[in-house]
Amino acid sequence: MQAMFFFNNVVMDGYRWGKCLLLLLSIFWRLQSTHGLLKCYCNFESCPNSTCETDGYCYAATSLDRGLAKHTYHCIELKSLIPIEHPFSCSSTKTRNESVAIQCCKSHDMCNQDLRLEIRTKPQDPGSTATAWQVLPWIMGLMVLGVCAAISLWWARRSPKVLKRESRSLFAPEESCCETRHSMMTATIRDMIELTTSGSGSGLPLLVQRSIARQIQLVDIIGKGRFGEVWRGRWRGENVAVKIFSSREECSWFREAEIYQTVMLRHENILGFIAADNKDNGTWTQLWLITDYHGNGSLFDFLSARTIDANTLVKMALSIATGLAHLHMDIVGTKGKPAIAHRDLKSKNILVKSNLTCVIGDLGLAVRHNVANDSVDVPSTNRVGTKRYMAPEVLDESMDARQFDPYKRSDVYSLGLVLWETARRCGSLPDDYQLPYYECVPPDPSLEDMRRVVCVERRRPVLPNRWHSDPVLSAVSKVMKECWYQNPAARLTALRIKKTLSNIPIVDHYKL
Missing domain, CATH: 2.10.60.10 (CD59)
Structure with a gap:
């Protein structure tokens, strides 16, 4: 009995020690697996x-x-x-x-290197193949249409006057409706916008926007920002840009979608809006803003990697000024457009098209002028513009936020800085790309840094000596200096900047 009791104790002690050893090994393995990035x-x-x-x-x-x-x-x-x-x-x-x-x-380092994902298409349902009975109505319909066309041709030759009266009959709206419906099924995004909005720029109908958003396939990430991510997507073989906002940026998403759908806003130098949709799957909400895709990226990315000639400089500057002038202009009428100020104009919010003209995007901070009561519609978001591009009156808080004109003058100041960035990359001996005030403030300047340089010291970006001997750079530098006057009332308007740039001789052959 004593031997048996001793043997049981030894077995139980061994079991306990083995269990402790396994626990220690497990803890050590977890520490090893979570160590480092x-x-x-x-x-x-x-x-x-x-x-x-x-x-x-x-x-x-x-x-x-x-x-x-x-x-x-x-x-x-x-x-x-x-x-x-x-x-x-x-x-x-x-x-x-x-x-x-x-x-x-995340199983181990470089775990994604051997992943070769295959794209599998769903096999066609055998039941979906057309049968003779399914094809028969189409054949009958085509035959009826052929007979109607023959009768119409005969009637047109017989009596043009009768044909003219018939074209005003009750059948005309029905035919137009069918034609419109067929066009919607086969149209591209640009065709759909022109078909449903008649060029007014107020945006597609909400049901059409949601239909487009549900059919988009995300391909790859092309940018990140404080709002979320920007993806390149595909819709019916077309590239589109999908800006996905995080849920905490819902106010910015709603405001930007609202501004983009302003009547008469659509313009060749304003980023083309396609659709907005909020996708809720029960766990989280995705806030999508879908716009035209431009493969050259932002003006910031473009200038960082490439230099430009004098013709391209004026082309880019003129297109940006034209887009800003359209934003600032109010169109009077029943379906008129209110004047809009951007409030965050910078090279990262300007995109370069394939023909090297530019479009202005990111309207999440824009304000609208209400002519009826002379008030300013300011977004409720807590975001502010980019400090490096803020005008002096914004930095020292002396701007009258109740009036609309000060917002436009602030945009013109920012435009002058963008022109300076673009001009530095022009010429036979271009300068390295730099942001405005790069030599005066740190890479991420504070409000105090910018206030000291712009308001107290009243400094502006340095103009290289080589610009004075070049007629195009000299003309553009004169414009930018008139954009960043300390006194806002002395600055040029966006429309005047557009007209001045269009008179530079090198762009006589270029028409926007």
């Missing part, structure tokens, strides 16, 4: 040695772009995972035919 494979040019580090997930995606498979690898930071339990950045868009596959992982 996760390394991922990255094929972006900005990634050194084709790797990146993150506290979130490794990302891999395969997309179809004009029939070719494109593989994208990079990191997603933990703070960008919205929501954290099921981030939509890691979810493939489900459509009838998938054109993008996305997968995230």
Whole structure:
């Protein structure tokens, strides 16, 4: 009995010690697995040695772009995972035919390097193939249309006057309705906008916007900001830009969508608005703003990587001034457009089109002038403009926010700084790209830094000596100096800037 009792004690002690050892090994393994950042494979040019580090997930995606498979690898930071339990950045868009596959992982370093995701198209349902009975009504319909066309042709030749009266009959609206409905099914985005808005620029009907938004497939991320992310998407083979706001930026999303749908706002130098939609799947809400896509990116990105000639300088400057003049102008009428001030004009909010003209975007901070009671419609968001581009009267808080004209003059000051950025990259010996006041303030200046330089010291960006000997750069520099006067009332209007730039001789052959 004593031997048996001793043996049981030894077994129980061994079991306890083994259990403790397993627990210690488990804790050690978890500490080892969570130590440091996760390394991922990255094929972006900005990634050194084709790797990146993150506290979130490794990302891999395969997309179809004009029939070719494109593989994208990079990191997603933990703070960008919205929501954290099921981030939509890691979810493939489900459509009838998938054109993008996305997968995230964090099992080990470089876990995404071997991911080669395949895009699988759904097989066609055999039951969907047309039968003879399904085709028969179409054949009958075509026959009826052919007979009607023959009768119409005969009647037109017989009596033009009768044909003219018939064209005013009750059948005309019905035919027009059918024609419109058919056009909507086969139209591109541009055709749909022209068809449904008649060029008024007030935006597509809300049901059409939602229909477009539900059919868009997200392809890859092209930008990030304080509001959220910008993706390149595809709709019926067309590229579109999808600006996805975080849920805490709902006021900015709503305001920007509201401004974009202002009557008569649509213009070739204002970023083309397509649709806005809020997608709620029961767990989180995605706030989408869909606009035209421009592959050259922002003016900031374009100037950072490329230089320009004198003709392109004037073309860009003239298109920006034209867009700003359209914003500032009020159109009087029953369906008139109110005057709008941008309030955050900078090179990052201006996009470059394929023909190297520019469009103004990001209208989330814009204000509208209410002519009826001479008031200013200011957004409720707590966001303010970019400090580096703020006018002196905004920095020292001397601007009368109850009047609309001071907002326009503040935009003109910002336009002068954008012209300075663009002009630096022009000529046979261009300067390196720099932001305004780069030599006076740190990369992320505070209000106090900008107030000291702009208001107290009254400094402005330096004009290189080579500009004085170049007729185009000299003319553009004269315009920018008249944009950033300390006294707001002395600054040029956007319309005057547009007319001055259009008179520069080098653009005689160029018409906006």
